[in-house]
Amino acid sequence: MKTEIELRKRAVALSLQGRKKSEIARMLQRSRPWVDRWIDRYRAEAPRLSLQDRSRAPKQRRCAYPDRIKRMVLQIREEREQGQRAKYQYALISAQAIYYELRDLDISPVPSPRTIHGWLKEAGRIPERRSQKAPNPTYPVLPCQAVNDVQELDFKGPFYLQDHAHKYYLVTLRDKWSKKTALRALANKSMDAILDFLVSAWQKMGCPRYLKMDNCLDFRGSNRHPRAPSKLMRVCLDLGVQPVFIPICEPWRNGVVENLNGLLDRFLFRTKTFETEKQLHKAVQQTETTINTTHHLSTLRGKTPQAFAAHAELCLPPANYDWRTRDLRLLK
Missing domain, CATH: 3.30.420.10 (Ribonuclease H-like superfamily/Ribonuclease H)
Structure with missing residues (x-):
């Protein structure tokens, strides 16, 4: 019985001989996307290495932010909601607004708005959205592409x-x-x-x-x-x-x-x-x-x-x- 690596080599060899991909899939009893994947990955300068399995680990590691930044985000959200401090009297409470404040304060590392939103949702500070009524598609939409349109x-x-x-x-x-x-x-x-x-x-x-x-x-x-x-x-x-x-x-x-x-x-x-x-x-x-x-x-x-x-x-x-x-x- 052929190993997986041998089947990949066989698929590439048949493709180089001019066989169609659908025919290769039938001969090797593999799916068409499988044939596409290994033919696309094959590199003549590195024939053995290009047919090896690739790591499935995340390409970018998740940044671990200090706990003090997370606590700061939750505190800023609470103070913005209360609006008791002068600078928060008319302030927005969204994750984007908190991100801009952290950036202006030169906090490092500054978390992205998506990360801040996740922290707020995890802490129960973001209510669930109510379902909205579907818009009437027959009503015309006014063109708006500039200021004061x-x-x-x-x-x-x-x-x-x-x-x-x-x-x-x-x-x-x-x-x-x-x-x-x-x-x-x-x-x-x-x-x-x-x-x-x-x-x-x-x-x-x-x-x-x-x-x-x-x-x-x-x-x-x-x-x-x-x-x-x-x-x-x-x-x-x-x-x-x-x-x-x-x-x-x-x-x-x-x-x-x-x-x-x-x-x-x-x-x-x-x-x-x-x-x-x-x-x-x-x-x-x-x-x-x-x-x-x-x-x-x-x-x-x-x-x-x-x-x-x-x-x-x-x-x-x-x-x-x-x-x-x-x-x-x-x-x-």
Whole structure:
């Protein structure tokens, strides 16, 4: 009975004689992938060595990190979740964010984000993901290949000041490509307040090609006149922005801004209370600045939104643009 090495030599010899691989497999009673493997491995300069078994040991040994680094990772995660320290007040809690912090602290050896994620999962700090509803394939996806191709608009609230019954709302605008963000706390949901925020934000961020929003009444206009374009839509068209409404009851269509709403809930409302309107506006402004200037995101190649969009060409509204004095009638 021939040994395995002799069968490999025989397969190579038959191949050099011009036999087909399928024929060799039948003659030697081996599978076709087996024949492919040993014919490909054969080297004329090392005929015996090239047909020997190769080691199945891992090519790269797993790096054994010191226990102090693992403890540091878990401690940073806990402090980021609590947000009690000043530098963690509006910080991200992901493995990627922890990796950037360790890198900036010159920790050596610095573990990869995947390793950090594994440690957090092993410690039970990462909850299981809920199953997501399959997207509707018939709904068109807006093209987004540059800064301000698509911006997403949303409301969050109501929320209240301490010992006050007046409702406040947080209006959020976020660029889908650069993740640059604009925030403002509003004392009401009037269309005038929304438009003042939008024009002010676009004078800094630039006007988008498309503005995505949900079908809430504050954006689409009036139930009494459902076919009449809202004032928001008219201002968008006046500035060359195409308004786009996502399907009803499908908030994941605005996934970028909805994800931000989850962060804002942790940054502003879950652990904090505000006694005055001045405190609220100051916290919202500080949150906006922190998100744009300190959040390093893997989708931005490790850059912050401000740095990623720094060299983008922006389409700004006219310097003295005032939507109140514009003729917003739509003429056929």
